[in-house]
Amino acid sequence: MQLRAVVFDLDGTLVDSLGDIADAMNHALAQHGVPTHPEADYLRFVGEGVKELVHRAVPAGREDLHEPVLAAYRAHYDAHLFDRTAPYPGVTGVLAALAESGVRMAVLSNKSDGFVKRLVAKLLPGVPFVAVYGERPGVPRKPDPTAALALAAELGVTPGACGFVGDTAVDMDTARAAGMYGVGVTWGFRSHELQAHGARAVATTADELLAALRDARLT
Structure with a gap:
């Protein structure tokens, strides 16, 4: 069969879509004053939903940033979905x-x-x-x-x-x-x-x- x-x-x-995902998350991280990541790091960050992406991208101990970074990521990604x-x-x-x-x-x-x-x-x-x-x-x-x-x-x-x-x-x-x-x-x-x-x-x-x-x- x-x-x-x-x-x-x-x-x-x-x-x-890796480039646009990385660009949007790095934009959100920079907006909130925390380190960004090389695009290659997003190969292991993605795949299990956007909240897990945020958890992996935001520094440990900064859980207070999860929701604002998520909101900033979504806004930027929405506007740049087809850039790359x-x-x-x-x-x-x-x-x-x-x-x-x-x-x-x-x-x-x-x-x-x-x-x-x-x-x-x-x-x-x-x-x-x-x-x-x-x-x-x-x-x-x-x-x-x-x-x-x-x-x-x-x-x-x-x-x-x-x-x-x-x-x-x-x-x-x-x-x-x-x-x-x-x-x-x-x-x-x-x-x-x-x-x-x-x-x-x-x-x-x-x-x-x-x-x-x-x-x-x-x-």
Whole structure:
């Protein structure tokens, strides 16, 4: 049996957004008089929601700054969402090929839902995603499988017939917890985590990703 649907992570998987995230957080940190971070540090800061991003970026012992830094980050990011963010090379071709072959698709991110919807609408226009979701109140973040399982139902497939593509341990843990076929991509934020967290396949290029999804053999 082949995959009938695929759920994609967004940041680090479909789009390279690290620069805009780093710029927005460093702007917020500087506004509040605390040290900024090199862009590379954000590779390990991101992936588990904006509050965890703030927790990792703000110095220890300055919990009083969490809420104001969060507000400043959101305001700056909202105004600069598309400054440097773009789809990774070959991604749009993968999505088009999957759509043409009848594979149903969705996006599930730990980024705030409004930002996710705006990014997908502008950067991946015309892709027939059945659903696009980010972090929403009352819905546990990845790696909790709740949202992924709900997406499988919305896609009209069993979890076992659904692929889950991502670039971090959070995504592979989500795939395993949901009973989905996890495929990791190495062009994102934390490729060293993928195999240790149960990736069924790992792709280093867009062509390899498409092949991994088409060649998946489900039990």
